[in-house]
Amino acid sequence: MIIMLQWAVLAVCVAVVLLRVPDVLRGRNRMTFGILVLAALCILLTIQGPYVGIDRLLGGWNVTNLILRYLITATVLLVGIRTAKGLGSARTYALITGRTGRWVLLATCVAQTVIFGLLDTRGSSAGLMTLADQGGRNAALGPFYAAAGRAYPAFVSICLMPALLKTARSRLPRLVRAGAALVLIGALGAAVSVPFSFLPADDSPGRYLVIYTAVLGFVLGPMFFWLSGMRAKGPRNVSHQ
Numbered sequence: 433m434i435i436m437l438q439w440a441v442l443a444v445c446v447a448v449v450l451l452r453v454p455d456v457l458r459g460r461n462r463m464t465f466g467i468l469v470l471a472a473l474c475i476l477l478t479i480q481g482p483y484v485g486i487d488r489l490l491g492g493w494n495v496t497n498l499i500l501r502y503l504i505t506a507t508v509l510l511v512g513i514r515t516a517k518g519l520g521s522a523r524t525y526a527l528i529t530g531r532t533g534r535w536v537l538l539a540t541c542v543a544q545t546v547i548f549g550l551l552d553t554r555g556s557s558a559g560l561m562t563l564a565d566q567g568g569r570n571a572a573l574g575p576f577y578a579a580a581g582r583a584y585p586a587f588v589s590i591c592l593m594p595a596l597l598k599t600a601r602s603r604l605p606r607l608v609r610a611g612a613a614l615v616l617i618g619a620l621g622a623a624v625s626v627p628f629s630f631l632p633a634d635d636s637p638g639r640y641l642v643i644y645t646a647v648l649g650f651v652l653g654p655m656f657f658w659l660s661g662m663r664a665k666g667p668r669n670v671s672h673q
Contacts, residue, residue, distance in 0.1 A: 434640050435481040438479045441644045445472040448655050455658075463514060464654060465633060470507040471651055480642065483558035494553040497626050501544050501575070501581040508622075511650055517614060518657060521595035536587045543580040547573055578629035581630055586626045589619035607663065611656030618649020 435454045449468045456465045476482050477500040487496035509528070516525035527533055551570055557563060560577075562572045596619060599612035621642050 434456070434637060436642055437640060438475065439499070441474040441647055442472065444575040444648065445475055445651055446652055451655070452658070461504070461658070462509065462554040464658070467507060467510045467514065467654075468651065469660070470503060470645065471553045472508070474503050474507060475647065476559060477503070480558040484556045485554035487536075492554065492556050494556060494560060494563070497553075497558075498548050505541065505584050506583065508588050508650075511654075512592060514654070515592055516595065519599055519612070522590050523661070524595045529574065529590055533587075533591075537584060540580055540587075543583070544577065547577040547580055548650060551577065575630045579626050582622070582625045582629060586620040589622040591618050591648075592616075605660050605664065607656045607660035611653045611660065613653075614649045615653030616649070616658060618646045618651075618653060623647030 445468065449465070449472055450469060452461065452465045454462050477486070477496060483496055487494055490496055497547065512528045516528060551560075551563065551573055552568075553563065554562070555562060560570075560574060563574060591617065596612045596616040598618055600609050602609065625639070625642050625646060628642055631639060
């Protein structure tokens with residue numbers, strides 16, 4: 433079931449990327465296209481087959497997992513900046529790009545790197561699932577590593593929530609409101625994924641459901657903004673793309 437969910441979410445991400453190709457060829461919304469490509473790559477690296485193949489090329493120490501965490505952080509940072517600008521929320525933009533945002537970004541990246549260095553990461557395993565079964569320091573530190581990786585997306589999500597909620601409840605075009613609602617659902621998923629890191633391993637289906645709900649929200653929401661801009665053909669809504 434989890435594998436099917438992973439491939440389904442990847443298929444959605446790739447489909448959205450392909451839909452945006454014509455815009456990119458016209459020189460429009462390249463940042464958004466880059467975000468979607470990064471999101472698709474992140475999903476690919478969560479799937480066991482591609483993950484193991486890439487990680488073995490890197491030595492089989494699960495460095496790919498740490499790279500994936502960095503890619504997720506970069507993707508969420510860009511999503512936060514793009515969404516805050518699109519919604520016209522100067523306060524949200526300042527929170528993400530200002531001193532507070534920079535310190536949270538630095539702290540979470542350092543925490544991920546340090547905890548990863550303390551783990552015994554031998555043997556490629558997507559999501560480090562087999563490492564948790566080894567017990568010892570892996571079992572003790574694994575949840576904290578996962579939580580550190582999800583902390584920055586949660587921070588950005590919490591920053592975005594007020595502006596997203598305001599937009600979803602506004603009188604803006606329906607597609608804009610629907611896009612804001614979808615991103616809001618994604619933000620809620622990202623926020624609650626941090627405490628989900630400490631759930632027992634046998635609850636992994638619920639954990640995956642929350643994580644991929646967040647991914648779909650962050651991918652499909654901007655798609656609705658783009659559709660609204662295409663319908664309106666005006667500069668006011670194009671800013672949401």
